[in-house]
Amino acid sequence: MFNIAAIAIVLAAFLILYRAIKGPMMYDRALAINIIGTKTVVILALIGFIYKRPHFLDIALVYALINFIATFAILKYIERDRLD
Amino acid sequence: MNITTIITAIFLTIGCFFSVVAAIGVVRFPDFYSRMHPAGKNDTLGQTLILIGLIIYEGFSFVSIKLLLIIIFIFIANPTATHAIAKAAYLAGLKPWEKEEKK
Numbered sequence: 328m329f330n331i332a333a334i335a336i337v338l339a340a341f342l343i344l345y346r347a348i349k350g351p352m353m354y355d356r357a358l359a360i361n362i363i364g365t366k367t368v369v370i371l372a373l374i375g376f377i378y379k380r381p382h383f384l385d386i387a388l389v390y391a392l393i394n395f396i397a398t399f400a401i402l403k404y405i406e407r408d409r410l411d
Numbered sequence: 412m413n414i415t416t417i418i419t420a421i422f423l424t425i426g427c428f429f430s431v432v433a434a435i436g437v438v439r440f441p442d443f444y445s446r447m448h449p450a451g452k453n454d455t456l457g458q459t460l461i462l463i464g465l466i467i468y469e470g471f472s473f474v475s476i477k478l479l480l481i482i483i484f485i486f487i488a489n490p491t492a493t494h495a496i497a498k499a500a501y502l503a504g505l506k507p508w509e510k511e512e513k514k
Contacts, residue, residue, distance in 0.1 A: 328420055332461065335427040339434035346437050346446075354443055354500040358450050361492050362437065365485060366430065369458050372478065376465060384477040391481060395488040402499045 333373040340366045357401050364394035415467060422464030429457030442508030443500060451493035458485055 340363050347359035368391045375383030404410055436449030462482045466475045 328416070328423065332423045332427050336430055336461075339427075339430045342431075342434035343437050352443060352500075352505070354496055354503075354505070355446065358443075358446065358493070358496050359437065361489075361496070362433070362450050362454055365454060365458060365489055368481065368485065369430075369461050372462060372465060372481065376468070381474045381477075384474060384481070388477060388481050388484070391484050391488065395484075395492060398492040399495060402495055406499055406503070 329373050329377045333370055333377065336366055336370055336373070340370075353405050357398060357405070360401070361394065361398045364390070364397070368394070415470075419464045419468040422460050422467065426457045426460035426464060429453050429460065433457060443505060444497065444507050447493055447497050451490050455486060455489045458489075 343359050343362050343366075347356050347363065350356050350359060368387045371383050371387035371390060375381055375387070400410060430453075433449040433453035436453065437446050440446045440449070459482055462478050462485075466478050466482075469475045469478070
């Protein structure tokens with residue numbers, strides 16, 4: 328049950344990877360990277376349930392935080408060409 | 412097969428449906444601003460449904476509290492990030508898409 332859901336989410340992430348590669352502007356790519364990151368959180372939680380290791384949920388929580396910060400870092404770099 | 416597994420399977424199915432529909436929408440929509448729509452709402456709902464299904468499967472324990480924390484954070488952070496991307500694109504001067512025959 329969990330592995331079928333994980334396969335479906337991975338297929339959706341590959342569909343969005345098309346937009347991240349082809350997307351005509353930088354903002355499309357930033358949006359696609361944000362969606363792929365949030366799908367990765369769900370994939371990590373599902374992996375923790377597939378292999379019966381609940382420690383993967385900590386990784387998922389930290390990945391959600393890093394993904395949120397990374398989106399804003401990418402936007403700031405696009406807007407001002409520097410990160411300070 | 413007990414009732415908890417069936418409810419979990421239903422939640423996982425609906426969540427996977429919303430996630431795949433969000434991916435198709437991001438690939439197929441014609442404009443950047445219309446691509447924000449499946450990214451901001453559909454994706455958040457799909458992930459929340461999948462994680463709620465995992466909570467129901469687990470029952471009340473420390474694991475389900477961690478899952479609840481992930482749900483709350485994603486529910487706050489994902490629309491915020493989408494809104495930030497939209498505002499950055501708008502301030503950069505990106506025009507919304509129109510039909511060609513209107514011009």
